[in-house]
Amino acid sequence: MALAAKEKAKIIEKFRSHDKDTGSSEVQIAVLSEEIVHLTGHLKKHAKDFHSRRGLLGMVARRKKLLDYLKEKNARKYNSVIKKLGLKR
Secondary structure, X not given: OOOOXXXXXXXXXXXXXXXXXXXXXXXXXXXXHHHHHHHHHXXXXXXXXXXXXXXXXXXXXXXXXXXXHHHHHOHHHHHHHHHHHOOOO
């Protein structure tokens, strides 16, 4: 289940570093985190939806890779993203 355009725009607005920033690591991590939250709620209701579970695991892996990249490139931004999203790392 994809995010609504308004929700996604709101997330991008919050995490972007300049006016046209839609693809930076911080924005991608924030959008993936919101999609993970939505999909987790779906899976709590539909426990046997294994196709969606596989997609969720892919999203979690992609977010982890992006977080590792961000930590290596800019630790200050990494820490601020972790804090804003409330992730355990």
